[in-house]
Amino acid sequence: MKQPLGVILAGGQARRMGGGDKGRLMLQGRSLLEHARARLEPQVDALALNANGDPARFDDLGLPVIVDSIAGFAGPLAGVLAGLDWAAEKGADLIVTAAADTPFFPCDLVPRFLQAGEGMTHPLVLAASPDPERARNRHPTFGLWPVALRDDLRAALEGGLRKVVQWTDQHGGREALFTNQPFDPFFNVNTPEDLARAEELS
Known part of the structure; x- marks a missing residue:
């Protein structure tokens, strides 16, 4: 089985x-x-960046830049759809997404996703980590997504759906649970304080 393609999601507006x-x-x-x-790159067959606006600003990375086809900053699912369309053009069956602002995510992300998706007709898996208040916390920008569901996702987005877990739950999505020791590997940088914390964790 071929490895999935990888998509780094960088389409957010970074307001904070x-x-x-x-x-x-x-x-x-x-x-x-x-x-x-x-x-992510060592874990996938090919890598692309999902970002909106002028793609030339990422020329130094040497990565294909794919833009949302759903207008109006429709959230992470729009980036997932862009990745699925790109993967379909390449004849791939699966993509794995990761957020651009999460510098410590697991280096075994892809094999753990594939393991969690075993036996599913269309493997659909989100990352999760333990949470003391909610038992576990799902990370909707980190997922394994099947190209076979891209038209369903497009229709859902065009119909106004924006919540990742709402769509994955509709399709029997599973979770891959990762440890949060010594800290949550899905810690992401949203504020200047988060960046300072990331420096401490590095």
Whole structure:
């Protein structure tokens, strides 16, 4: 079985960081995007970046840049759909998504997703980690997504659906549970304080 294709989701508006490309923020001498790339690229057959606006600003990365086909910043699912359309053009069956602002996510993300999706006709898996208040916390920007469901996702987005887990639950989506020791690997940088915390964790 071929490895999935990988898509780094960088299509958000980064309002809490003052706007701009949050993935370009520097952490330990490398951008958040470079941290995400270093973790995801070895696990997938090919890698693309989902980002809106002028794609030329990412020319230095040497990655294909795919844009949302659903207008109006429709959230992570729009980036997932863009990734699924890109994968379909390449004849792939699955993609794995990761967020550009999450520099510590697991280096065994893909094999754990594939394991969790075993036996599913259309493997659909989200990452999760323990949460003391809610038992577990799902991370909707980290998932395994089947190309076979892209038209269903497109119809759902065009119908106004925006919540990732609402759509994955409709299709029997599963979870891959990761440990949060010594800290949650899906810690993401949303504020300047988060970036300072990431420096401490590095």
